[in-house]
Amino acid sequence: MKNKIYLATALLCAAISVHAQTINTVKQITAKPQLYTKTEFDIALTADWQNPYLQEDVALDMVLHTPSGKKLVLPCYYESGDSGKQSLWKARFAPQEKGKYTYTFEFSKAEHVASRSKEGSFIVGQSGKSGFLHLKNNWEFRFDNGKAFRGIGENIGWESRKSDDSKFFSELHQKPKYDYEYMLPALAKHGGNFFRTWICQFNLPLDWHRDFNSNRYEPSDAYYNPSAIKKIDRMFNLCDSLGLYVMLTLGTGNYNIHDGGFSPSAADFFVNPKSKQRYKNRLRYFVARWGYSTSVGAWEFFNEVDNVQFGNRNKPISADSIVNWHDEMSTYIKSIDPYNHLTTTSISHRDLKGLNSLPHMDFNQKHIYKNTTAIPQAIIDYEKNFNKPYVIGEYSYEWDWSKNFDDFAGEMDSDYKRGLWYGLFNPTPILPMSWWWEYFDNRKTDEYLKKIRQISDRMLAAANGSFEKIPVTPSAEGIITYGVKCGGKTFVYAYNPSSTEKKTSLAFDLKGKPVSAEIFDCESGETKRTTAPNDIVLLAKSDVILIVNGK
Template sequence: MKKIFLATLFLILASQLTYAQINSFSQDNKNAKLYEKTEFSIKLTGQWDNPYLQEDVALDMLITSPAGKKLILPCYYESGKSGAESTWKARFAPQETGTYHYTFKFSKSGNAVSTSKEGQFAVAKSAKNGFIHPKNNWAFQFDNGIPFRGIGENIAWESRSSDDSKFFKGLHENPKYNYEYMLPSLAKHGGNFYRTWISAWNLPIDWHKGFNSNRYTPSDKYFNPSAIAKMDRLVTLSDSLGVYIMLTLGQGDYNTRDGGFSPNAADFFVNPKSMQRYKNRLRYIIARWGYSTSIGAWELFNEVDNVQFGNKAKPISADSIVVWHDVMSAYIKETDPYQHLVTTSISHRDLKGLNSLKCIDFNQKHIYKNTASIPEAIVKYEDDFKKPYVIGEYSYEWDWSKNFDDFPLEMDSDFKRGLWYGLFSPTPILPMSWWWEYFDNRGTDAYFNRVKTISDQMLANGNNLEQVKTTASVADVKTLGVKAGRKTFVYAFNPTDAKQALRVQFDSKGSKLTVRVYDCESGQYKKATLTKKGEQVELSVSEIAAKSDMVFIVTEGGK
């Protein structure tokens, strides 16, 4: 019986080998550079039912770095038919200089059936900083050690064909709100980070039709070619502008009506077929775009608690959602050779256990109509769960059935306040506003440059920032302090309708202190008075205008 089994197994493997062969491979761009894309084309002959399903077939690039580090890079199918020669691609961004060695391995049903001969390529230096990685609650850091704090907004999607806004339908449907307009505008205004969605109407990589957008073409292919092409352009554009993406992956087209395996969201989180389908989706995304240093973070879900309570009468089990996130975040860490940051988000309802998952690098929630609570919320979540916390969305108003032009100044002020409260809180990505078209139309988003001016000064003194306790002479004035090396920054906001004389106190052991004041609205520097008694420092200005803010910059050493 054993002999029969072995003979049968031999015939199966022999059959697979007959129809699986890596024929050739080539390096498309010969001058490989540090942190930049090096692309390879692989020609192979193999048989499959679906080349996008790793349980059917898979191609991996096995890499040995100059320092001897072993990497497995997933490759992706490009073109060709089963049983004939096909083209596959590998996109790799080296994180070391020197000579790399590699082979390609083709697998059928989980078994290696063909391995290429060895290749090698040399990597030269570049001016790039590399990928973003964890550092501490205040900042992330690049591969080269340079600190990073994200300043930006949600640009969740390009304009749709039909928008349901009661007052801003025309604005939200305006064709100019595409990535080619919005991303250069973000960069010009001082932003370096944005959040965008893969969804049925934006970057719909695994939807076939019904996009509510004329930017995409219906297709029966497993992944939509027009969405893939758009995503390619988006990543290239982001890289050229030096802006970083929090890519919200979403659940994809999991529903049976869209070609998936689950009839509803509750089934999606537990159905093994849906979970395997999602892993294949992740593998393709990592294989095609994981090389990009402009991918700042993979975000598994937008407001997963709203998905949980999609049916309020029968909410989805929190345990199943948390287990799903545990499995998928671990899969990303196993599959992504660059170890991009991984996150997910809630609207306002916490799911027990979600904030403690090992492979989630930072936690998120969204805060609307309560921007003043941002500093306290960040500190509380970080104290509770010992990892960075980010406010992924905020605004003065969330209800799109209201006319924001009835309270535009409040919208603008809240936009600015969220940025400053984030800058002076221990968060590596400043809170990100919603309503990107509205704030672009008003010119409010040009304000990013004001915040960037102070953020750059903070990070120039290192990424080991720390909070400083401050006390204001006027009870209604909000003050926040941050120490960065030899500089201490104190933010003050006067929310009242009257100008105020202001004194702010904090403790410092530094000597030869000097001070100047940055006017947040004008971007100009002004004079202030500083006195020091023992370790107590007092800063004073004769006037802080109504509904205005400023930043005191105190420098030790007299410079």
């Protein structure tokens, strides 16, 4: 009798377990799916789990077949509900093809498919959007629809903190107005289309539970912080509405043991299998929840990973372990991201052998401070050595926040402008991005982006994908010049850094007879015709751009 009771109990448990892993209903929320636009689904399912955010425990995928016959697998994410009861999961998908899609949902338990939905379908119509950003060449990215793109903007590293440690500008940095709702519309208004922002303990703290140094987030014991999720959702909604693209710096997440992670140190984080699996689950969540957004300009794994490496100067982390980690994570995110978003990471100034050559890192980047004149050559050298685009993710006249920038405000402003022009006239798909966003907003320096955008748009339109650097030789000593041939137009940048006016002739090869020419004043933004494009007058500390139309 006892054996029969045990057997009946075992069969009942097995039946409950089988019943518990069931996709109950699938509801398409978006009535009329459109190209490159979020199409959302609600999936109700019943399942047992320890943690619905860990794919080794449970996972839901949307398996799609596109109109052209491609198979896509889209990670989905858990929204709400309890283990053993009906729960809500979501799929956010942005189609890249017009026409009819078919799909099923697959729910996995312990990495084995436990339930499949019935096949469904939807039809995608046209939209006015351009799609996702992809590699084109060292000069530009391209959207899905073929439209060219060059990133113009700045770092907006974080929203204002509750307490800032800047010696002279803490009051400025703590102003509540410096949130995304203010900064992103201002960036778009000034002509910017790209920015870089961090996920960390005090900004978009997805993995942190408390101690945010910010009044924007609520303490929570949830695996991912609900108030941070809400803020990231709002940020992407803003980006989508404003036509902005973000390099999202993902960082380590909350990896440390005392914060609920698995690693006692950064060195262990890069090699501990449990920490790496935790990070992969984090990447999966990013792709599932926000990968639909065409505003994801790039996933950036680390800010200045060389500084993480040398966090303990007496015992630096092995470069091999950091490079191997980036190789593993970039390979992984490419395998689960159906949109093939761009991937990157950044260094401060110390290269890690092998990092610039990883096959699934789409472009490389470093940060340059106190040496903006070095930007053009750095871009050219790195691209030559590693055969992929190079980006200057941060630059400024000064990095030391213990100094009073107002003592050299003119130099700060001038350096801000030079970095942008140097980037525009050299082969980088994202122009160098300044730091100190609150300072430049307060001085209205960032309104200068309008001038850059005006010329960038003209270069992209003229080039039609064909950029060629040309040498420009000034007759006057000390004049800084760069030239780019864009299709049938030649653009020449000339800057006089001296304190005296200079007349100069500019020798450059048009590769054709000049038909017409314009001169653009970089400071005023005014353009006027000229009949002598090779002869110009540069006022002290001024710059101009020649635009010459040739046959």
